[in-house]
Amino acid sequence: MLIDTHCHIQFKPLSNDIEGVINRAKKEGVKKMIVVGCDIKSTQEAIEIAKNHEGIFASVGLHPQDARKLTGEMWQILKKLASHEKVVAIGETGLDYFKEYSPKNVQINVLKQHIALSNELNKPLIIHNRDADEECLEILRENGASNAVFHCFGSDAIFARKVWMAGYMTSFTGIITYPKAHNLRSVVEECPLDAMMIETDCPYLSPQKFRGKTNEPSYILEVALEIARIKNVPFSEIAEITTKNAEEFFGI
Numbered sequence: 256m257l258i259d260t261h262c263h264i265q266f267k268p269l270s271n272d273i274e275g276v277i278n279r280a281k282k283e284g285v286k287k288m289i290v291v292g293c294d295i296k297s298t299q300e301a302i303e304i305a306k307n308h309e310g311i312f313a314s315v316g317l318h319p320q321d322a323r324k325l326t327g328e329m330w331q332i333l334k335k336l337a338s339h340e341k342v343v344a345i346g347e348t349g350l351d352y353f354k355e356y357s358p359k360n361v362q363i364n365v366l367k368q369h370i371a372l373s374n375e376l377n378k379p380l381i382i383h384n385r386d387a388d389e390e391c392l393e394i395l396r397e398n399g400a401s402n403a404v405f406h407c408f409g410s411d412a413i414f415a416r417k418v419w420m421a422g423y424m425t426s427f428t429g430i431i432t433y434p435k436a437h438n439l440r441s442v443v444e445e446c447p448l449d450a451m452m453i454e455t456d457c458p459y460l461s462p463q464k465f466r467g468k469t470n471e472p473s474y475i476l477e478v479a480l481e482i483a484r485i486k487n488v489p490f491s492e493i494a495e496i497t498t499k500n501a502e503e504f505f506g507i
C-alpha cells in the first residue's frame with residue numbers, strides 16, 4: 256500500500272489515458288494520490304479528477320515560475336478552489352532561483368500569499384524549492400507556516416537537517432534511483448522515518464528502471480524499494496510509514 260504524494264496526471268501525455276494510469280497504479284498498490292496544481296487550469300483539472308475518483312485528492316497553487324502572471328482576480332479564483340473538500344494542500348508554491356522565470360521579489364510575495372492561505376484553511380503547503388534553500392526556509396518560518404513538505408527534495412544533507420529541525424517534511428522522487436545521485440541517497444539514509452514521503456512528480460523524473468518512458472504513479476514502487484534498500488529496512492515498513500506520514504500530513 257503506497258501513496259503518490261505528488262503527481263501531475265492531468266498533464267499530457269498521462270491525461271490522454273487517465274483511467275488506465277489510475278488502474279495501473281491501483282494494481283501496484285497505490286491506493287491514494289495527490290494531483291498537484293500549478294496554475295488555474297491544472298488545478299481545476301486536478302479537482303475534476305479528484306471529484307470522480309475515490310482516493311484521489313487535489314492541491315491548489317501557482318508554480319513559482321509563473322508567479323509573475325498572478326493577478327488579484329486569479330488569486331480569488333484559486334482561493335475559492337482551495338476550499339473544495341477534495342483539496343488537501345496548497346501548492347505547488349515556493350522559490351525557483353535556478354530558472355528564475357519570475358523575479359525573486361515576485362516569487363517571494365506569491366509564496367507568502369500561499370502561506371497565508373495555508374494557515375487560513377489549515378491545509379499543508381507543497382513547496383517547490385530550487386537554489387533558494389535558506390531563503391525559502393526562512394520565509395516559511397517567519398510567516399508561521401505550520402505544515403510544509405519540500406517536494407522533490409534535491410538539496411544537501413546540511414539543509415535537509417535544517418528542514419527536519421523546523422518540523423517540515425521531505426519528499427523523494429525517482430531521482431534517488433539515478434546512478435549519480437550519491438549525495439541525495441545519503442540524505443535518504445539520514446532522513447528520519449517520520450519526516451519522509453514519496454512521490455513520482457510524474458510525468459517527469461521516471462525512475463532509473465523506466466528511464467526514457469513517461470513516468471506515472473504506478474512507478475512509485477521503485478522509489479519505495481530504493482529507500483528500503485538505502486536504509487536497509489524491509490520494504491513493507493517503508494510502505495507503511497510513508498503511507499502513514501502522508502495520511503497524517505494531508506489529513507486523508
Ligand SMILES: [Zn+2]
Binds near residue numbers: 261263291347456
Ligand atoms: Zn510538481
